[in-house]
Amino acid sequence: xxxxxxxxxxxxxxxxxxxxxxxxxxxxxxxxxxxxxxxxxxxxxxxxxxxxxxxxxxxxxxxxxxxxxxxxxxxxxxxxxxxxxxxxxxxxxxxxxxxxxxxxxxxxxxxxxxxxxxxxxxxxxxxxxxxxxxxxxxxxxxxxxxxxxxxxxxxxxxxxxxxxxxxxxxxxxxxxxxxxxxxxxxxxxxxxxxxxxxxxxxxxxxxxxxxxxxxxxxxxxxxxxxxxxxxxxxxxxxxxxxxxxxxxxxxxxxxxxxxxxxxxxxxxxxxxxxxxxxxxxxxxxxxxxxxxxxxxxxxxxxxxxxxxxxxxxxxxxxxxxxxxxxxxxxxxx
Amino acid sequence: xxxxxxxxxxxxxxxxxxxxxxxxxxxxxxxxxxxxxxxxxxxxxxxxxxxxxxxxxxxxxxxxxxxxxxxxxxxxxxxxxxxxxxxxxxxxxxxxxxxxxxxxxxxxxxxxxxxxxxxxxxxxxxxxxxxxxxxxxxxxxxxxxxxxxxxxxxxxxxxxxxxxxxxxxxxxxxxxxxxxxxxxxxxxxxxxxxxxxxxxxxxxxxxxxxxxxxxxxxxxxxxxxxxxxxxxxxxxxxxxxxxxxxxxxxxxxxxxxxxxxxxxxxxxxxxxxxxxxxxxxxxxxxxxxxxxxxxxxxxxxxxxxxxxxxxxxxxxxxxxxxxxxxxxxxxxx
Numbered sequence: 001x002x003x004x005x006x007x008x009x010x011x012x013x014x015x016x017x018x019x020x021x022x023x024x025x026x027x028x029x030x031x032x033x034x035x036x037x038x039x040x041x042x043x044x045x046x047x048x049x050x051x052x053x054x055x056x057x058x059x060x061x062x063x064x065x066x067x068x069x070x071x072x073x074x075x076x077x078x079x080x081x082x083x084x085x086x087x088x089x090x091x092x093x094x095x096x097x098x099x100x101x102x103x104x105x106x107x108x109x110x111x112x113x114x115x116x117x118x119x120x121x122x123x124x125x126x127x128x129x130x131x132x133x134x135x136x137x138x139x140x141x142x143x144x145x146x147x148x149x150x151x152x153x154x155x156x157x158x159x160x161x162x163x164x165x166x167x168x169x170x171x172x173x174x175x176x177x178x179x180x181x182x183x184x185x186x187x188x189x190x191x192x193x194x195x196x197x198x199x200x201x202x203x204x205x206x207x208x209x210x211x212x213x214x215x216x217x218x219x220x221x222x223x224x225x226x227x228x229x230x231x232x233x234x235x236x237x238x239x240x241x242x243x244x245x246x247x248x249x250x251x252x253x254x255x256x257x258x259x260x261x262x263x264x265x266x267x268x269x270x271x272x273x274x275x276x277x278x279x280x281x282x283x284x285x286x287x288x289x290x291x292x293x294x295x296x297x298x299x300x301x302x303x304x305x306x307x308x309x310x311x312x313x314x315x316x317x318x319x320x321x322x323x324x325x326x327x328x329x330x331x332x333x
Numbered sequence: 334x335x336x337x338x339x340x341x342x343x344x345x346x347x348x349x350x351x352x353x354x355x356x357x358x359x360x361x362x363x364x365x366x367x368x369x370x371x372x373x374x375x376x377x378x379x380x381x382x383x384x385x386x387x388x389x390x391x392x393x394x395x396x397x398x399x400x401x402x403x404x405x406x407x408x409x410x411x412x413x414x415x416x417x418x419x420x421x422x423x424x425x426x427x428x429x430x431x432x433x434x435x436x437x438x439x440x441x442x443x444x445x446x447x448x449x450x451x452x453x454x455x456x457x458x459x460x461x462x463x464x465x466x467x468x469x470x471x472x473x474x475x476x477x478x479x480x481x482x483x484x485x486x487x488x489x490x491x492x493x494x495x496x497x498x499x500x501x502x503x504x505x506x507x508x509x510x511x512x513x514x515x516x517x518x519x520x521x522x523x524x525x526x527x528x529x530x531x532x533x534x535x536x537x538x539x540x541x542x543x544x545x546x547x548x549x550x551x552x553x554x555x556x557x558x559x560x561x562x563x564x565x566x567x568x569x570x571x572x573x574x575x576x577x578x579x580x581x582x583x584x585x586x587x588x589x590x591x592x593x594x595x596x597x598x599x600x601x602x603x604x605x606x607x608x609x610x611x612x613x614x615x616x617x618x619x620x621x622x623x624x625x626x627x628x629x630x631x632x633x634x635x636x637x638x639x640x641x642x643x644x645x646x647x648x649x650x651x652x653x654x655x656x657x658x659x660x661x662x663x664x665x666x
Contacts, residue, residue, distance in 0.1 A: 188623045237570040242627030245578060287620055290521045294575030 003181045003284050010184025012177055015111040019104065020129040023117065024140045031119065031126050035064035035144050038126065039091055041100070041116040043079060044270040045072040045277030047173065047226040048130040049115040054222050055134045057264035060146020062324050065137075066091060070114060072270075072277035078112035092118055100125040131165075134219060148318035152219045160213050161220045168220070171198035173227050180239025180285060188240065196243045203251040210258070210311030217313050221259060228256040229269055232295045234278040238285060247299055257304040263319040271297060271332050297333040336514045336617050343517025345510055348444040352437060353462040356450065357473045364452065364459050368397035368477050371459065372424055374433070374449040376412060377603040378405040378610030380506065380559040381463040382448040387555050388467045390597035393479020395657050398470075399424060403447060405603075405610035411445035425451055433458040464498075467552060481651035485552045493546050494553045501553070504531035506560050513572025513618060521573065529576045536584040543591070543644030550646050554592060561589040562602055565628045567611040571618060580632055590637040596652040604630055604665050630666040 004013045023031040023038065031038075040056065042049035056065060068089045070079040079097040081089040088095050100118045101108050104125040116128045127133060138153040153161060171194045178191035202224070205212070212220040227235070231246040246253050260266040279291040313319070322328070337346045356364040356371065364371075373389065375382035389398060401422045403412040412430040414422040421428050433451045434441050437458040449461045460466060471486040486494065504527050511524035535557070539545070545553040560568070564579040579586050593599040612624040646652070655661070 182623060183621055185623050189626060192626050237573065237575055240570065240623065240625040240627075242570055242625045243629050244627070245581075248578075248580065284620060287617060288516055290515060290518050290573065292573040292575045293522060293525050294573075294577070296576050 003183075003282065005181060005183040005187075010182050010187040012181035012187075014174065014177070015113070017113065017129045018108075018110050019101075019116075019125055019127050020132065021127050022129075022132060022136055022140070023126060024136065025143070033141055033143065036066075037120055039066050039068055039089075039118045039120050041068045041070060041079070041089075041092075041097055041114055041118060043070045043072055043114050043277065044268070044273040046114050047230055048113070050226045050229075050268060051130065051134050051222050052115045052137065053268040054225070054265055055137045055152060055219075057268060057320055057323060058152065058217070058222075059137060059141070059149045060320055061137060061141060061144060062327070064141065064144040065117075067327065068092065070097060072273040073280050074277075079114055091120060092123060094123065099123070131169075134222065138219065146320065148314070149320075150217060150314045150317040152217065152222070154214065154216075154218070157214050157218065161218055164212055164220045165223055167198060168202075168224050168227075171195060172202075173223060176227060176231075176235040176239050176241050179241050180235065180282075192241065192243070195241060199249065199252060203249060206255045207251045208309075210255075210306050210309040211313075215311045216315040217259070217262070222265075225256065225259045225265060228252060229260060229265075230274055230278075231256075233271055233274050233297075236295075237292065238278050238282070245295070247295075253299075254304040254306050257300060257302065258306040260300050261304065262313055263322070266300065266332075267323050267329065269332065270329050300332075336516075336615065338514060338516040338520075343515050343520040345514035345520075347507065347510070348446070350446065350462045351441075351443050352434075352449075352458055352460050353465065354460050355462075355465060355469055355473070356459060357469065358476070366473055366476065369399075370453055372399050372401055372422075372451045372453050374401045374403060374412070374422075374425075374430055374447055374451060376403045376405055376447050376610065377601070377606040379447050380563055381446070383559045383562075383601060384463065384467050384555050385448045385470065386601040387558070387598055388470045388485060388552075390601060390653055390656060391485065391550070391555075392470060392474070392482045393653055394470060394474060394477060395660070397474065397477040398450075400660065401425065401451075403430060405606040406613050407610075412447055424453060425456060427456065432456070464502075467555065471552065479653065481647070482653075483550060483647045483650040485550065485555070487547065487549075487551070490547050490551065494551055497545055497553045498556055500531060501535075501557050501560075504528060505535075506556060509560060509564075509568040509572050509574050512574050513568065513615075525574065525576070528574060532582065532585060536582060539588045540584045541642075543588075543639050543642040544646075548644045549648040550592070550595070558589065558592045558598060561585060562593060562598075563607055563611075564589075566604055566607050566630075569628075570625065571611050571615070578628070580628075586632075587637040587639050590633060590635065591639040593633050594637065595646055596655070599633065599665075600656050600662065602665065603662050633665075 006013055021029040021031055023033055025033050042053055071082040077096045077098055081087055081095055084090055098112045101112055103123045113128050115130050115133055117126045119126050135153055175191045175195040179188050182188035211217055235241040236245050275291050279286050280289045339346055354362040354364055356366055358366050375386055404415040410429045410431055414420055414428055431445045434445055436456045446461050448463050448466055450459045452459050468486055508524045508528040512521050515521035544550055561579055568574040569578050608624050612619050613622045
């Protein structure tokens with residue numbers, strides 16, 4: 001995998017999401033909400049894709065939207081279905097996610113990213129617009145939410161959620177990549193400083209309240225969680241985000257454990273996929289492709305004490321049940 | 334710098350020390366103990382060289398044996414005196430340590446390592462045999478030890494010290510390099526497992542006694558210290574020794590802080606040299622040569638509580654005074 005950086009500044013340049021059609025209840029983009037019609041393609045390694053796995057679980061959309069899990073190791077054709085029998089996704093019948101991109105736009109030669117939602121009948125990619133995907137699962141798929149599903153994007157809190165999401169995106173979700181993929185010291189230094197300044201500010205906020213916005217789990221928590229859960233496993237060492245480990249930031253560590261131990265969060269996390277992806281794909285950062293045996297992950301199961309702050313994780317709703325058997329993960333430590 | 338590994342196993346192959354003459358009180362190798370005659374060449378980045386810096390300080394040999402500090406960044410000619418005016422060591426008058434190796438053995442084309450002791454009058458390298466260098470400072474230079482110098486290698490404890498030194502060398506001092514320089518997963522895995530098994534065993538031992546052997550500081554503590562003090566700064570991330578940080582291993586962390594805060598230990602440690610050396614020289618491990626800004630080092634100054642275990646750090650002796658002004662280091666955090 002080649003990591004694109006600006007030759008002048010050494011800053012990592014993230015490719016834009018190209019396919020931004022929306023699947024909506026009214027079908028205005030030509031893609032109506034319809035259970036069984038779409039397939040969500042993810043890598044469990046990828047923090048952007050993992051958001052949609054968490055939201056799908058919390059909302060109980062597992063029956064309505066099936067999931068395809070790509071091999072955590074991409075090759076030059078990007079995400080592959082090499083974990084499946086014969087190396088083909090059993091529903092889409094394709095070997096590479098790129099085939100769905102090609103079906104949607106013949107001749108497409110841009111990036112191939114997850115999460116991606118594919119229209120099963122036509123085999124065409126509908127969207128890889130990850131920030132919109134999770135919001136649409138919350139707001140457009142309501143007819144198929146489970147009984148007791150939480151409202152992850154409550155109307156009256158959207159302003160505050162959007163605002164914090166923007167800061168978390170810039171200074172946390174994206175900043176870890178900007179630190180890790182920087183090709184010049186100054187670009188790294190700037191991303192590192194911005195990251196830890198924001199983590200300090202979030203720690204302060206979360207020392208007084210159990211969740212980021214309001215008193216229930218929202219989209220904002222999910223977006224922070226998918227970076228925090230990867231922090232010690234990959235960002236701390238591989239991306240040099242090493243002022244402290246997450247385990248050394250008491251508030252954020254307790255906050256992350258609280259979410260991890262909530263049904264729908266930790267049961268989507270595959271640390272093996274996460275570690276192998278980052279350490280084996282980014283040869284520009286880790287040329288030996290050796291995957292560290294650490295860190296010791298057992299701390300994720302320890303008591304977090306966050307109940308003392310109050311909060312109602314699912315508001316007036318309930319936690320989801322266990323994941324479907326086909327999606328259950330092996331023990332993580 | 335090219336890292337030599339076995340093509341079959343991926344194991345790092347350490348070059349032997351080539352020059353093993355000894356400087357002794359009786360001068361039997363042709364190199365008699367004589368104050369002012371020899372120059373100790375070190376890099377403050379290097380754990381092997383740092384042993385001799387600590388021993389020299391503890392024994393008060395600063396006047397008897399002067400020190401040359403090489404630039405932490407080697408080039409293809411190895412250690413350089415680029416920190417000195419005109420890039421020349423002011424005493425030896427050479428630009429590269431390799432010149433002293435050449436003076437000792439014209440045509441020598443093996444490795445150039447620190448610590449190295451050079452005979453000032455002839456400019457010839459005497460020895461780069463680091464395990465013997467520190468023992469000889471303790472046992473052959475006694476006539477020039479300071480008043481109150483500790484006995485770092487007491488006769489009646491030598492068997493026990495030698496035994497623990499052997500285990501610490503194999504499973505700690507060398508194992509971190511074997512983990513970090515492995516070119517195959519299996520070689521890394523083996524070194525990692527051996528390292529942490531030994532650290533667990535040392536933690537257990539040090540939970541009951543303040544120092545490794547007897548109740549005073551000995552050579553054994555110095556050899557463990559120089560690896561532990563580098564652990565979180567470089568071995569944890571750069572060498573993937575990441576089961577835990579040292580800060581997460583309570584006994585070893587307190588033990589390391591106890592030594593760090595003892596005059597003669599922490600005052601020899603330059604974290605800037607350590608980090609720049611490892612991250613900038615080993616391009617096979619860190620091709621971007623970016624140096625992490627972390628970890629937060631302030632914990633090194635926090636109380637360690639090890640006094641409760643008893644022990645007499647300097648036995649019947651006393652701690653050394655501060656380092657000579659010319660060797661004092663800038664604040665480390």
